[in-house]
Amino acid sequence: MTQPTDRTRLRRTHERGSYDKADIHAILDATSQCAVGYVIDGKPYVTPTLHWREGNHVYWHGSSASRAIRASKGVEVCLTVQILDGYVLARSGFHHSANYRAVMIFGTAEEVTDPAEKEARLNRFIDGLWPGRSAGLRPAQAQELKATTLLRLEITEASAKVRRGGPVDDEADYALPIWAGVVPVRQVIDAPEADPRNQEGVALPARGIGFEQER
Amino acid sequence: MTQPTDRTRLRRTHERGSYDKADIHAILDATSQCAVGYVIDGKPYVTPTLHWREGNHVYWHGSSASRAIRASKGVEVCLTVQILDGYVLARSGFHHSANYRAVMIFGTAEEVTDPAEKEARLNRFIDGLWPGRSAGLRPAQAQELKATTLLRLEITEASAKVRRGGPVDDEADYALPIWAGVVPVRQVIDAPEADPRNQEGVALPARGIGFEQER
Numbered sequence: 114m115t116q117p118t119d120r121t122r123l124r125r126t127h128e129r130g131s132y133d134k135a136d137i138h139a140i141l142d143a144t145s146q147c148a149v150g151y152v153i154d155g156k157p158y159v160t161p162t163l164h165w166r167e168g169n170h171v172y173w174h175g176s177s178a179s180r181a182i183r184a185s186k187g188v189e190v191c192l193t194v195q196i197l198d199g200y201v202l203a204r205s206g207f208h209h210s211a212n213y214r215a216v217m218i219f220g221t222a223e224e225v226t227d228p229a230e231k232e233a234r235l236n237r238f239i240d241g242l243w244p245g246r247s248a249g250l251r252p253a254q255a256q257e258l259k260a261t262t263l264l265r266l267e268i269t270e271a272s273a274k275v276r277r278g279g280p281v282d283d284e285a286d287y288a289l290p291i292w293a294g295v296v297p298v299r300q301v302i303d304a305p306e307a308d309p310r311n312q313e314g315v316a317l318p319a320r321g322i323g324f325e326q327e328r
Numbered sequence: 329m330t331q332p333t334d335r336t337r338l339r340r341t342h343e344r345g346s347y348d349k350a351d352i353h354a355i356l357d358a359t360s361q362c363a364v365g366y367v368i369d370g371k372p373y374v375t376p377t378l379h380w381r382e383g384n385h386v387y388w389h390g391s392s393a394s395r396a397i398r399a400s401k402g403v404e405v406c407l408t409v410q411i412l413d414g415y416v417l418a419r420s421g422f423h424h425s426a427n428y429r430a431v432m433i434f435g436t437a438e439e440v441t442d443p444a445e446k447e448a449r450l451n452r453f454i455d456g457l458w459p460g461r462s463a464g465l466r467p468a469q470a471q472e473l474k475a476t477t478l479l480r481l482e483i484t485e486a487s488a489k490v491r492r493g494g495p496v497d498d499e500a501d502y503a504l505p506i507w508a509g510v511v512p513v514r515q516v517i518d519a520p521e522a523d524p525r526n527q528e529g530v531a532l533p534a535r536g537i538g539f540e541q542e543r
Contacts, residue, residue: 120371120373145412146410146412148363148365148374148376148408148410149374150363150365150372150373150374150406151372152367152370152371152372155367155370156335156367156404156406156434157365157366157367157372157373157404157405157406158335158365158372158406158432159363159364159365159374159406159407159408159432160408160432161363161408161409161410161428161430163412163426189371189372190372191365191371191372191373191374192374193363193374193375193376194376195361195363195376197360197361197378197515200457202458202461202533204465204466205465205466205467205468205472206450206451206454206462206465206468206472207468207469207472207475207476209454211378213376215376217373217374217375219371235421236421239421239424242415243417246417247421249506250419250420250421250506251419251420251498251501251504251506252420253420253421253422254422257420257421257422260422261422279521279523279524280523283466286466287525288527289466289527290527290529290530291464291465291466291527291530292522292526292530292531292532292533293522293523293525293526293530294520294521294522294523294526294532295520295521296517296518296520296521297517297518297519297520297521298515298516298517298518299515299516299518300412300513300514300515300516301513301514301515301516302511302512302513303414303511303512303513303514304512305509305510305511305512306494306509306510306511306512307507307508307509308494308495308508308509309494310502310508311507311508311509312503312504312505312506314505315505315506315507315508316507317507317509318417318507
């Protein structure tokens with residue numbers, strides 16, 4: 114369980130919120146898409162990227178030359194995940210809503226600098242999505258690891274927020290002849306597109322986590 | 329065409345970038361999911377929400393009591409959209425990548441306060457997703473409009489960034505017996521779940537924009 118702070122305490126619709134690490138971890142594992150917020154000269158920036166989780170840390174990486182990466186290392190960031198699960202259609206505009214799973218994490222983005230540690234964590238990112246894949250790849254070169262910055266954030270100041278279920282309308286509105294309900298959305302995988310330069314007989318990797326939405 | 333600024337100029341992989349309004353609009357229209365970044369006491373916050381576009385403005389809304397909404401109105405925000413189109417698997421970890429379409433918009437979030445204007449814009453949000461739906465709904469009440477804050481951002485300081493296509497490997501690595509290619513992902517819609525309290529014979533609304541990924 115994380116401790117709610119002034120930043121993570123859910124003030125509105127708090128029945129949708131959770132500070133439970135299992136809930137937070139499950140949402141982080143269900144998608145690789147996140148948005149990282151940081152501040153440059155007092156102004157907000159949000160960079161979309163991919164993340165993965167190991168234990169109680171969330172990791173992301175980027176080019177060491179990237180402004181987003183340089184501006185977010187060693188400083189306060191806010192990492193947010195949003196999974197849209199459906200549109201909630203009600204009998205009034207006001208009660209339209211969305212079903213979703215979201216996580217917000219606050220903290221200082223810490224750079225992982227040890228090359229062996231970096232390589233292990235980056236391999237774990239690939240293996241999370243494609244189990245066992247990293248062992249078969251051409252090994253990382255020292256300059257590739259140098260050109261890559263790996264950042265992580267401990268999941269201590271964090272909260273989850275989830276909305277599930279159908280519309281909740283004003284009682285009188287249930288008599289209206291309006292279609293109400295949920296239109297679910299989810300992410301799916303299409304047929305893989307093999308590189309035309311693949312060697313003969315190579316096999317498509319199996320899928321790992323991060324594809325949870327394909328239910 | 330928007331003018332690149334210090335914040336929107338793409339420094340790396342700039343061949344993936346565009347300042348063309350048509351490109352930016354098309355990505356904003358292809359999803360309703362976005363993340364809004366703002367600053368409180370010098371620290372970054374990112375709130376996931378839904379947006380829509382009308383002309384050269386992007387709109388979003390929330391409860392007037394929401395901290396995220398109160399903290400972002402009238403101040404500098406960064407609104408980001410990220411659509412993940414696929415995982416790009418290469419023959420080295422370093423050249424793994426993702427196909428995506430992204431937009432970043434910077435500016436001051438302007439509150440729309442006129443009730444009639446608010447109602448028209450909020451109806452447009454619903455009608456964008458479900459054409460014609462708003463006209464059949466129970467009309468908005470004054471206190472509902474008051475409880476809703478509508479924000480907008482002009483699309484002037486903005487950029488798009490898109491990656492498409494297969495992996496680009498080091499020339500020597502093409503000889504390796506490793507599966508490489510693209511694993512496409514997209515968002516789809518599942519069978520709608522009607523509210524059990526629906527009146528008999530009500531019809532499911534037709535779908536509008538924002539579902540472009542269902543190709």
